Amino acid sequence: MVTIPDFEEAVEAPVSPPDVLPTMETEQIALPTSSIISRPGVGTTGKHIPLLTNLFKVAAEARDAIFFQYSVTITSEDKRVVESKGFGRKVIDRLHQTYSSELGGKSFVYDGERTLYTVGPLPDNKFEFKVLLEETFSFPKGSTERPGVNGTPCEENKRTKCSFQSKAFTVEISFAAKIPLQSIALSLKGIESYANSQDALRVLNIILRQRAANRGCLLVRQSFFHGDSRDIIDVGGGVTGVRGFHSSFRLTQGGLSLNKDVATTMIVKPGPVIDFLLTHQNVRETRHINWAKAKRILKNLRVRATHRNQEFKIAGFSEKPCIQQLFSMKIKNGEDNNTEQTVDLTVYDYFAKHHDIELTSSTYLPCLDVGKPNRPIFLPLELCTLVPLQRYRKALSPVQKASLVEQSRQKPQERIKILTNAIGNSCYEDDTVLAACGISIDKQFTPVDGRVLETPKLKVGKNEDCFPNNGRWNFKKKTLLEPSHIDYWAVVNFSAICDTSFITRELIKCGMSKGMNIERPYTLIEEEAQTRKLNPVARVEKMFDLLISKLTREPKLILCVLPERKNCDIYGPWKRKCLCEAGVVTQCISPLKITDQYLTNVLLKINSKLGGINSLLAIEHSGHLPLIKDTPTMILGMDVSHGSPGQSDIPSIAAVVGSRCWPLISRYRASVRSQSPKVEMIDALYQPLNDGNDDGIIRELLLDFYSSCNRRKPTQIILFRDGVSESQFNQVLNIEVNQIIKAYKHIGEDDVPKFTVIVAQKNHHTKMFQANALENVPPGTVVDTKIVHPKNYDFYMCAHAGMIGTSRPVHYHVLLDEIGFSPDGLQNLINSLSYVNQRSTTATSIVAPICYAHHAAAQMAQFLNFDDLSESNIPIPELPRLHKNVRTSMFFC
Known part of the structure; x- marks a missing residue:
């Protein structure tokens, strides 16, 4: 593979452009709201190619079926609301077994929280039931093996959140809404809005989740993992990948479909906690364990106490080792069992005297704390094992990532075989709720017509032409353009x-x-x-x-x-x-x-x-880019990178790159800011200061464009946005685009530029396969019919050559197109932008501006040590700004 290595970045030495434009205050600008555009047509250029996709056609025969939605509240005997999803499912399962006749024999679809659905109504609009669980569902009565605080065993000190002491629960069910299944068909015909079908789709997807939960799967949104030993990928460090399947119902131009794909998530290796820590930290002896790091890794994981077979969630560690850690315990007073006295015991002595367990390997190690901040519960490490199927939420090391990729990649035909077997063995026809809806699922991949766009020609040094072959080129016997x-x-x-x-x-x-x-x-x-x-x-x-x-x-x-x-x-x-x-x-x-x-x-x-140019598109080099060559056009790439799932307290990094030196589309500069953790919308695009100036990202990029383009201002902006979901599309249009407009007006411009706004998604599960070949689809493959959105303007493109595994196309959504590209024009522009990445001699899977924004965010995130900062209580500092000498360089290459 000839992609430039990731090991570098940089900066160049041009001075940042002078602030040559006048400024004005625009705090009260009234900005219009925009709505997502509909599809204007489909593309026609390119060589046609027959494809298969992992969407399976769904028929819904019971068109008059109606989902009845009910609100559910589960409370224990002491009036506490049960929040645990797993526990809630057990209660609802027992309710269905116990009160099936009172509920009209209806099957439930339960979301694990506070809502359940039935096909057709229940006999009444409101119910209240008492549900009893066996002791295997609750902690054993009278248990004394969990040292608590003040010496009281967990069951007897009336702690409200230690466990569910009672076996009786009250379940209240009340009618909330009706959701007609027919809304899906009506929205496809255009009789109802697409939004009206989303509630019915959500219920269908909850049915899939409940099926997986009933089989004991780990649920990660719409991906389900059973943990069969044949599906385990050991990547080292006490971490394993587990293969499963993504399953979700989707609306497409071709109707209702089931999207089924192979999925992988990371889990901690089940087994003794001590063994996990030694393996994870790559040490041989417990005395070398970094306990601060161990706390970060173990927090919120579940362990089973082997001496009583009970599960707990880890809160942290004791301050002292097991042989020194004291706690208070109430015991019966001698022969007089009517009085109690409080004694202080070490955890070590407690287990020796009350359970006849002599601790060995964890005697001088801290205990696990599985209680609450003000009421700890201590368990010796050697008596604790990690339970199976728990997600590993930290970032993988480079070695682990490489191992995962090596072991999990699947060639197209292998993936087709796995999915064919999976859909054949799914037994959806046996599900009572799906049957009540008349749902039947085809077991054949959906055929679709694809088109392979023409590969763009490049210009390199000595005015030579370079013709990429299968999405790849090289500089053997060639020189750099500039x-x-x-x-x-x-x-x-x-x-x-x-x-x-x-x-x-x-x-x-x-x-x-x-x-x-x-x-x-x-x-x-x-x-x-x-x-x-x-x-x-x-x-x-x-x-x-x-x-x-x-x-x-x-x-x-x-x-x-x-x-x-x-x-x-x-x-x-x-x-x-x-x-x-x-x-x-x-x-x-x-x-x-x-x-x-x-x-x-x-x-x-x-x-x-250093400001040189390796290659350009031939059409860019000649200055003949359609709709761009005659009108100053700025291309923006926007991305926000977040910490790994286990790092909820470190800032997100927002990066925006903007093109410069128009009419080129291969030169960019970046502007990067930190923002609140896990926030996807970029809040520093327009950033007014107290003195009336704007210190936002867009002003910085606009001034650079103005300086590098002979004092020309962009009158067209093509915006590529990465990483947002469909539910956030309107926020991109009406928050982020409006912030760009504010920044534009703040530099003294009355006219608003024309926008074309495109969202690029890679985090999806739609795959494309050649119908008559074993290899991946060729680079430049585009699909804009049948499997796309029934109304909105979207398409799938695989611009790169998939050399390993199965190619994942990028799903492009066009939210706004005021510039007025034709479908062919826009698709060819996007395909061409996959060939302008200056650090690569292969077509990238996603357009270069988004690649650059991702690299810029990732690089500047390393300027701060977030691991150290997240352990402290001080505010995390903002990212440092680049020096003026390198600010306009492509340091992210």
Whole structure:
């Protein structure tokens, strides 16, 4: 694969554009609201190709069927509302078994929370039932093996949230709404709005979730995982991937369909907690365990106490080891059983005296705390095992990611076989609720007509044409279109195993073959051996001080040889030092794979960062881009990256890249900000200050466009937005686009630019397969009929060549098109934008502006150590701004 390695980034040295435009206050601007446009037509260009998709046609015969929605409240004997989904399902299951006749023999569809559905009404609109569970569903009565606070066993101290002490529950059911199944058919015919069918679709999807829950599956939205040993992928570190299936009902032009696909999620390896910690932290002895890290990993996971076979949720650890940790316990007073006394016991003594268990391996280890903040419950580690099918919510290491990809990839024909077997064995016809709706599901893949768009031609050095083959090209015997000249640069080496003299000679030699004139480096700095034991920030500071002492002027480039690989702890501090403080372009390389191809990839990145151009679209090079060549047009790529699911308290990173040097569409600059955790809408597009100025992202990019385009302002904006769901489309149109308009007006413009707004989604489960071939669909494959939205303007495109596994097309949604592209024109523009990524010699699966925004966010996120910050109580600082010398560079390449 010839995609440029991820190990670098950079910056160049142009000065940021002057603030040449007048400003004005526009706080009270009245902005229009926009609605999502309908499909204007379909594309016709390209070679037609027969395809299969993993959508299965659904027939609903009982068109007069009506779902009745009921609100459910479950309370225990002490009037506590039951919130646990798993426990709620057990109560409702028992209710159905006990009171089936009173409920008219109706089958339930329960969402696990506060709503259930039936096909047709229940006998009454309101019910109240008493439900009894066996002791296996609640904690055993009189249990004393869980040391609590003040010495009272958990069942006897009347703690409200320790467990459900009673076995009796009150279930209240009351009618809420009617949802006709026919709304789906009516919306497809255009008689009712598409929104009216969403409630019925939601109920159908809840039926699928309930089926999976009844089989004991792990539910992750609409993906279900059973945990069969044949579906387990061990990726190391106590973490395994588990294969399952995504199943969801969807509305398409062709009618109601079931989307079924292979899915994978990560789970912690079940078994003894101590074994998991040793494996996860890659240590051999418990004395080497990092307990702060262990707490982050284990918090909220469930364990089973082996001495009583009960489950608990982990809250943390005890402050002291098991043999020292005291708790208070009430015991009967001698022969007089009517009085009690309070005694203090260690957890170790408690288990020895009351359970005849002599602890061994966890004696000097902290206990698990499975209680509440003010009432801990301590369990020795050696008596606790992690229960199966628990999601692992932390980020995988690079080694784990590589292992997962290697073991989970499936070729197209293999995936077809797996899905064919899955749909054949699903037994949907046996489901009583689906049967009551008259639902039947075809077992054949849906055929669809695809088109393969023409591959765009590229221009490289010496005005040569370059014709990509199967979405790929290379620079063998070719030169860069606009190579940079590197006359004064330096090399720093953090690696103890690397010959930097060899690397620089090979880099200069490779650059010469690509048309880049690279002089010998002015200085080459090796890290001193004694500094390698310092923390990463100190190592970077020492290296930089040494470098500055050797230089006579500001270098054009600093080449940094990392200790091992990009994902080392030097990377973030080094990038921050160069890009934010020094204002110098830097390129990081790995010392482990110095090959000609690797160095070529590195040179592509260096050239882009220094303002050079590796290649352009031929139509871009000639200045003949339709609808763009005659009107100043700015292309924006927007993305927000969030912390891993287990990092709920670290900021999200919003990145926007904007095109520059119109009429080119291959040159970009980025603007990045931090914002509130898990917030998807970008809140810094327009950011008015107290003095009336705007410090937002869009103003920064607009000024740069103005400066780089001979003082021309964009009158057209093509916006590509990544990472938003269908429910957020209106927010993109009416919040984010309006913020862009505000920023535009704030620089003194009365006219509003024309917008074309496109959302790109990769997180979906629609796959396309060639009907008559074993390999992936060819690059440039587009589908805009039959399997697309019944009304809105969307299409699927697979712009890249899938070399490994099964290709995933990008689902593009056109929300607004004031510029007026034809379907063919827009699809060809998007396909072409997959060939302009300057760091790659393959067509990217998604348009380059979105790739750049993703890279910019990921790189600048490493400027802060979020793992350390999330453990502290101090506010997390904002991301540092780039130095003015590198602000306009493509540092994200």
